[in-house]
Amino acid sequence: MSAPPEPIHRAGWRLDPLVDGELRLDGGAMWGVVPAAIWRALTPPHEDNTIDLVCRSWLARRGAWTVVIEPGVGTRWDAKLAARYGIRPGPGVVAGLAALGLAPEQVTHVVGTHAHWDHIGAQVVERDGALAPTFPRARHFLPASEARVTRAGGGARRASYRREDVDVIDAAGLLEPCSGRAEILPGLVLHELGGHSEGVSVVTIGAGADGAIFWSDVVPTAHHVQPSYVMAFDVDQQKSYDVRSHWLARAADEGWTCLYFHDPLTAASALAREGRGYRALAT
Numbered sequence: 001m002s003a004p005p006e007p008i009h010r011a012g013w014r015l016d017p018l019v020d021g022e023l024r025l026d027g028g029a030m031w032g033v034v035p036a037a038i039w040r041a042l043t044p045p046h047e048d049n050t051i052d053l054v055c056r057s058w059l060a061r062r063g064a065w066t067v068v069i070e071p072g073v074g075t076r077w078d079a080k081l082a083a084r085y086g087i088r089p090g091p092g093v094v095a096g097l098a099a100l101g102l103a104p105e106q107v108t109h110v111v112g113t114h115a116h117w118d119h120i121g122a123q124v125v126e127r128d129g130a131l132a133p134t135f136p137r138a139r140h141f142l143p144a145s146e147a148r149v150t151r152a153g154g155g156a157r158r159a160s161y162r163r164e165d166v167d168v169i170d171a172a173g174l175l176e177p178c179s180g181r182a183e184i185l186p187g188l189v190l191h192e193l194g195g196h197s198e199g200v201s202v203v204t205i206g207a208g209a210d211g212a213i214f215w216s217d218v219v220p221t222a223h224h225v226q227p228s229y230v231m232a233f234d235v236d237q238q239k240s241y242d243v244r245s246h247w248l249a250r251a252a253d254e255g256w257t258c259l260y261f262h263d264p265l266t267a268a269s270a271l272a273r274e275g276r277g278y279r280a281l282a283t
């Protein structure tokens with residue numbers, strides 16, 4: 001990563017990217033049915049077929065509101081998990097906040113799009129041998145469907161969830177389950193979609209040319225902007241395709257700035273139609 005990117009201003013909100021950590025995941029799994037000849041050119045793999053990814057939170061600030069969108073992978077992983085997923089600590093979301101002059105206690109809201117551990121693990125820390133919320137004064141929004149799946153356990157993607165990532169927040173009285181379209185703060189809206197996971201969501205900030213969309217795992221990198229580029233990880237492939245078709249069209253037609261969670265090089269882009277698909281353009 002080069003110098004910290006400039007903040008993005010949309011609809012009265014200031015948006016700063018904060019890299020929490022790095023991952024290396026299997027390229028084939030990240031690209032689903034996309035032929036290797038195509039994806040290997042877009043995201044060159046390592047010898048073990050993994051590709052470089054990051055976990056990038058977005059800090060959204062407006063007036064008295066300080067919002068962490070998608071806390072990140074955090075620090076609670078053992079050597080086995082770290083080796084399997086190539087997890088490396090990044091600057092860290094808390095260090096990223098400190099660089100902007102903010103303490104975790106100043107965060108007023110945390111928004112999680114779904115409960116996969118690489119997305120919300122950072123909202124819980126180990127302190128003096130016990131687990132505690134990283135942001136002790138923040139209301140933590142999360143789709144209720146994701147909290148339910150996390151607690152139910154089992155299922156094909158059970159390895160992607162850890163109960164404590166949700167339970168510690170709930171026990172502290174900070175969990176705010178939501179569903180459907182939830183306007184968390186003026187102009188900052190969580191839209192529950194599903195496809196990648198039971199209740200995976202996107203977050204929009206503002207609207208029209210003054211709008212932005214945080215894609216989470218609906219569009220994990222700027223290379224995944226074709227509707228058919230559905231990850232093998234997604235639990236409902238058809239739903240994921242339908243959701244991606246609808247929202248990519250909306251983002252391009254409304255001129256939204258796209259904010260990416262997993263892309264190691266592109267934090268944000270514009271989106272243009274190109275032929276029957278799309279193209280991410282420098283902002």
Ligand SMILES: [Zn+2]
Nearest residue numbers: 114116196217
């Ligand atoms: Zn995910």
